[in-house]
Amino acid sequence: xxxxxxxxxxxxxxxxxxxxxxxxxxxxxxxxxxxxxxxxxxxxxxxxxxxxxxxxxxxxxxxxxxxxxxxxxxxxxxxxxxxxxxxxxxxxxxxxxxxxxxxxxxxxxxxxxxxxxxxxxxxxxxxxxxxxxxxxxxxxxxxxxxxxxxxxxxxxxxxxxxxxxxxxxxxxxxxxxxxxxxxxxxxxxxxxxxxxxxxxxxxxxxxxxxxxxxxxxxxxxxxxxxxxxxxxxxxxxxxxxxxxxxxxxxxxxxxxxxxxxxxxxxxxxxxxxxxxxxxxxxxxxxxxxxxxxxxxxxxxxxxxxxxxxxxxxxxxxxxxxxxxxxxxxxxxxxxxxxxxxxxxxxxxxxxxxxxxxxxxxxxxxxxxxxxxxxxxxxxxxxxxxxxxxxxxxxxxxxxxxxxxxxxxxxxxxxxxxxxxxxxxxxxxxxxxxx
Ligand code: DLL
Numbered sequence: 001x002x003x004x005x006x007x008x009x010x011x012x013x014x015x016x017x018x019x020x021x022x023x024x025x026x027x028x029x030x031x032x033x034x035x036x037x038x039x040x041x042x043x044x045x046x047x048x049x050x051x052x053x054x055x056x057x058x059x060x061x062x063x064x065x066x067x068x069x070x071x072x073x074x075x076x077x078x079x080x081x082x083x084x085x086x087x088x089x090x091x092x093x094x095x096x097x098x099x100x101x102x103x104x105x106x107x108x109x110x111x112x113x114x115x116x117x118x119x120x121x122x123x124x125x126x127x128x129x130x131x132x133x134x135x136x137x138x139x140x141x142x143x144x145x146x147x148x149x150x151x152x153x154x155x156x157x158x159x160x161x162x163x164x165x166x167x168x169x170x171x172x173x174x175x176x177x178x179x180x181x182x183x184x185x186x187x188x189x190x191x192x193x194x195x196x197x198x199x200x201x202x203x204x205x206x207x208x209x210x211x212x213x214x215x216x217x218x219x220x221x222x223x224x225x226x227x228x229x230x231x232x233x234x235x236x237x238x239x240x241x242x243x244x245x246x247x248x249x250x251x252x253x254x255x256x257x258x259x260x261x262x263x264x265x266x267x268x269x270x271x272x273x274x275x276x277x278x279x280x281x282x283x284x285x286x287x288x289x290x291x292x293x294x295x296x297x298x299x300x301x302x303x304x305x306x307x308x309x310x311x312x313x314x315x316x317x318x319x320x321x322x323x324x325x326x327x328x329x330x331x332x333x334x335x336x337x338x339x340x341x342x343x344x345x346x347x348x349x350x351x352x353x354x355x356x357x358x359x360x361x362x363x364x365x366x367x368x369x370x371x372x373x374x375x376x377x378x379x380x381x382x383x384x385x386x387x388x389x390x391x392x393x394x395x396x397x398x399x400x401x402x403x404x405x406x407x408x409x410x411x412x413x414x415x416x417x418x419x420x421x422x423x424x425x426x427x428x429x430x431x432x433x434x
Pocket of ligand 1: 090091133138139140141209210211212213214232233234235236237238241242243300302322323324325326
């Protein structure tokens with residue numbers, strides 16, 4: 001189902017007209033109201049009236065996470081605090097957190113956009129939606145909650161954690177749609193198996209997963225183990241939270257970006273040059289309708305590419321490829337770029353391993369060493385030493401060829417790597433600690 005066909009099916013030329021109108025309005029607004037943006041535009045020698053076409057967006061300076069941090073907590077807000085009715089915050093695992101604000105109008109738009117995401121992923125008013133994202137400062141729980149209510153679905157706001165209870169509730173309340181991170185979905189599948197609950201005992205039909213990168217291989221694994229159709233959805237707290245883009249269940253290939261509210265660009269993260277569609281780089285987003293915290297050319301650090309293609313679902317919206325990682329997730333090991341998603345993809349193609357893994361980088365002397373910890377599957381772990389050694393050799397060979405550097409593989413017992421109820425931690429970089 002398409003939740004807002006009048007926007008999601010808008011012909012491209014009409015969409016561009018709308019975007020330009022909103023962009024001009026946005027730039028005038030931030031120039032008048034946010035000293036930070038006025039300062040940056042003055043410095044770059046750009047005035048609001050210089051924005052005459054969508055291409056003129058390129059004249060404007062980028063905004064970064066550091067800009068948000070330096071203006072912590074409310075410095076970039078474009079409305080007085082009494083107009084802000086909600087705040088959320090990013091986790092702040094690295095440095096100061098960033099605070100985001102929403103006016104009543106922002107919340108209304110946000111729920112429409114998460115309703116679009118849910119509808120695209122196959123959810124309707126007859127569904128029972130279990131939201132296993134954290135509720136709180138994290139945007140996942142509340143963001144998708146209001147969208148699901150707007151759709152008219154029955155919402156179970158269970159939040160994250162207490163995995164066995166999640167499964168009991170899923171079974172007893174007749175959950176048909178699961179909303180959480182893909183790694184938590186896998187953890188739920190594993191716990192179900194432990195509890196002897198089979199997917200046939202559940203009414204689960206679809207899963208909408210996001211908030212962290214996951215590969216198509218991982219999608220297939222989750223779909224088989226939970227007996228569902230799984231779609232991806234993307235967002236980030238600074239820009240809004242979930243509701244920036246989402247996959248449709250018809251195609252399950254690429255995430256439709258809600259272009260009436262966001263202008264996407266992809267840039268080369270080093271030269272900052274805007275790249276043509278189809279080329280991979282860093283996603284940059286401009287918010288077109290946000291009132292409390294508008295962002296101009298926000299550098300997301302997420303790696304993807306943009307493309308337009310006719311989609312069987314009927315949406316005309318541009319698509320972004322499944323984000324493959326973050327520029328700051330990328331490990332540089334002996335000069336070679338390594339992404340956790342490459343490891344995930346390779347492991348899921350090999351038999352005898354599970355999709356639970358961690359990359360551990362350390363520096364021995366002056367040489368970086370990459371160790372990949374991989375959980376053996378149950379069956380494999382109890383096999384003979386010889387079989388295990390063969391598996392380690394096979395993984396080592398595959399990873400070394402995929403990554404282009406030598407790696408050391410450590411096979412660990414099933415269920416020993418830490419499970420997460422939120423975002424999985426794929427990388428332990430011991431080099432930065434020393
Ligand atoms: O994770 C918002 C969200 C909640 C999105 C629930 C989808 C569902 P943050 O905690 O600010 O917000 O983290 C944002 O998570 O910049 C990406 O690096 C990553 N991310 C989010 N969705 C995806 C996805 C929420 N579908 C950061 N694929 C983003 C890959 C994702 N990475």
